[in-house]
Amino acid sequence: MKVAFLGLGRMGAAMAAHVARADHELTVWNRTPGKAGALVELGAREATSVADAVTGAEMVVLMLFGPDAVREVLSEVLAHAPGSFVVDATTNGPAAAREFGALCAASGTRYVDAPVAGTVKPATDGTLGVLVGGPEADVEAARPLLELWGDPARVLRIGEIGSGSALKLCINQGLGVVAAGLGESLRLGRDLGVDRDLLLTVLSHTAYGWYLAQKQPMLQSGDYSATTFSVELMAKDLALAVEGSDSDLAVTRASLGQAQQALAAGHGGEDYAAITGHLADEGAADSS
Ligand SMILES: NC(=O)c1ccc[n+]([C@@H]2O[C@H](COP(=O)([O-])OP(=O)(O)OC[C@H]3O[C@@H](n4cnc5c(N)ncnc54)[C@H](OP(=O)(O)O)[C@@H]3O)[C@@H](O)[C@H]2O)c1
Structure with a gap:
């Protein structure tokens, strides 16, 4: 699968490493360059822009600071990868998650909110809890990716979009x-x-x-x-x-x-x- 991972902060870098180790074609991007070194060593490609990262991607993962950052980045994702599948692991709150879900739907893009429970050590160990909101079929489609950083027993569909964030x-x-x-x-x-x-x-x-x-x-x-x-x-x-x-x-x-x-x-x-x-x-x- 072609995966773009956007946001290589403390959590994003640790989570993206699991994708790099799995059998996926991974492109990573961070607003401030220079954080992708370890991921590049694992085989990821570092993109120079959101557009560069997401063009041709099937799955786009967001692990950003919060809703303002997601709003900014998502508009570029939708401009360059309409029809892709957005997995938003950012902690945004339910209202923003519903807003982003609607934006994605308007461009034929699937969206689940999938914030994580746990911090850097479980992210590194791949044992995070993942609280997922979205239609059942979309949650199941995202599950193989979510289980790369989440403990499979704790990747939980909570309900519709926004419920994981709530x-x-x-x-x-x-x-x-x-x-x-x-x-x-x-x-x-x-x-x-x-x-x-x-x-x-x-x-x-x-x-x-x-x-x-x-x-x-x-x-x-x-x-x-x-x-x-x-x-x-x-x-x-x-x-x-x-x-x-x-x-x-x-x-x-x-x-x-x-x-x-x-x-x-x-x-x-x-x-x-x-x-x-x-x-x-x-x-x-x-x-x-
Ligand atoms: N740390 C935890 O224990 C933990 C646990 C569960 C959930 N979370 C949630 O996970 C998310 C990431 O947490 P973190 O600890 O990895 O945070 P972090 O280390 O502070 O990283 C934040 C990331 O967001 C990016 N960013 C901020 N504003 C941006 C903007 N306007 N446009 C594009 N990128 C932007 C940063 O890029 P730059 O490098 O350029 O600043 C960085 O990649 C947050 O929503 C947090 O609430 C964190």
């Missing part, structure tokens, strides 16, 4: 709230004179356990540079959640505010654990 947004809303909530717990502990390391250890046996199992070393060292999922991505997803609901999601809104503060303080490219750290530590110098 579920994905609920997952990340929870993670964002946990990151901000723990920041406030640590802040409270600091205000009450509780030792930070002791507090982290005790909290790792509470509702924060799953998050701390991954983030405790970062929170203890204060070094958030080994990014898997960045602050800017989390801010994007919390904003999608707030904007995507008819309800006033006050806790989500507050968590978005904390993510935006971490962004404004220059942590955008760091791991989203920096949201917790920033909230825990901001003002520490003033009160010491």
Whole structure:
């Protein structure tokens, strides 16, 4: 199969490597050139433009930052590869996924939203969860590709286009709230004179356990540079959640505010654990 993979960020590069190792003709593209080296070594061709990447492609995979990036890139995909099949792995939210599905349908192009659950290690291992939205026949047609980066038992058709994205947004809303909530717990502990390391250890046996199992070393060292999922991505997803609901999601809104503060303080490219750290530590110098 001729596959074009667009977006070679942390996740895209790891996912595209599985396509390169499989028996497909792979062309890759990234907005900023220079990220395709390892994929080229695996046999992929690096394209110089979206048009170059998708012309003649049967399947086009998108793994981009978010809906604005997809909107921009998809218009070029549809201009140069109408009638292809777009697998959108980006976390876009359901409204954008439905918008993109309709755009594709108008040019005779099939589209599924297929955001992933899991981060860089499962992407590298090919064990991601994949939450797919689209007509059954399209989901089945995309499945062989999705199972290259997803655990076959966890490549799940959720429903029609947008349904995978809805579920994905609920997952990340929870993670964002946990990151901000723990920041406030640590802040409270600091205000009450509780030792930070002791507090982290005790909290790792509470509702924060799953998050701390991954983030405790970062929170203890204060070094958030080994990014898997960045602050800017989390801010994007919390904003999608707030904007995507008819309800006033006050806790989500507050968590978005904390993510935006971490962004404004220059942590955008760091791991989203920096949201917790920033909230825990901001003002520490003033009160010491
Ligand atoms: N990281 C995770 O753990 C994780 C897990 C599940 C889902 N996701 C989702 O997967 C997607 C990718 O995540 P990631 O961690 O790989 O992000 P990333 O490392 O920040 O990469 C983002 C990618 O989007 C591209 N991009 C951004 N704006 C663009 C534009 N206007 N036009 C074209 N390309 C553009 C970037 O290109 P440049 O290199 O040129 O900037 C880069 O290739 C996101 O939707 C994220 O929410 C991430």
